[in-house]
Amino acid sequence: GGGGGGGTFNNAGTLKKSAGFGTTTISGPSFNNTGIVDVQTGTLGLSGGGTGTGAFTVANLAVLNFSGYTLGDGATLGGAGTAANVGGLTLTGTGTGATLSAGGTLNCSSNIGGSGKLTVNGILNWTGGEIGGGVTTIASGAILNISGAVDQSFRFGRIDNAGTTTWTGTGNIRGGAGAVFNNQTGAVF
Numbered sequence: 001g002g003g004g005g006g007g008t009f010n011n012a013g014t015l016k017k018s019a020g021f022g023t024t025t026i027s028g029p030s031f032n033n034t035g036i037v038d039v040q041t042g043t044l045g046l047s048g049g050g051t052g053t054g055a056f057t058v059a060n061l062a063v064l065n066f067s068g069y070t071l072g073d074g075a076t077l078g079g080a081g082t083a084a085n086v087g088g089l090t091l092t093g094t095g096t097g098a099t100l101s102a103g104g105t106l107n108c109s110s111n112i113g114g115s116g117k118l119t120v121n122g123i124l125n126w127t128g129g130e131i132g133g134g135v136t137t138i139a140s141g142a143i144l145n146i147s148g149a150v151d152q153s154f155r156f157g158r159i160d161n162a163g164t165t166t167w168t169g170t171g172n173i174r175g176g177a178g179a180v181f182n183n184q185t186g187a188v189f
Contacts, residue, residue, distance in 0.1 A: 037054070062079075066089050072093040152173050
């Protein structure tokens, strides 16, 4: 942020974090990704807003932090590392939506909102915040872990569990406003 507004960084190519174990944060300009974000080492933070419909790949031991970010149709989160929702994630894709690939992990300690879709083929760790608005699908073979000492809110949206959901910790799950949890045939809660 150099004054006069934050500006915009549009990525249709490849943005790669390939050196250093520290944190690199894009917080001044909004960051729009239709290409590839490749986090090979350390932590990359996207906290200036923006929209992603491209690929986000996170290597083992690396981290990608979202804060105030939007994922739309076609966005994919993959790799053996961790994507983390630390300050709010909005889903707008109502076609294919966003996808967490098999082997990928998304840690959710803040709100996931919007009217879009998220398909989880890996692991979704829900430790705080609200999931609401759209449709979150835990695919067959995928995992939803609900844990922690704080209450999680589930409002307005739908979670379709075709995989395994495990609820541990002392926090409550608070539902309302038409929220629906479907534990489908063959799924385990």
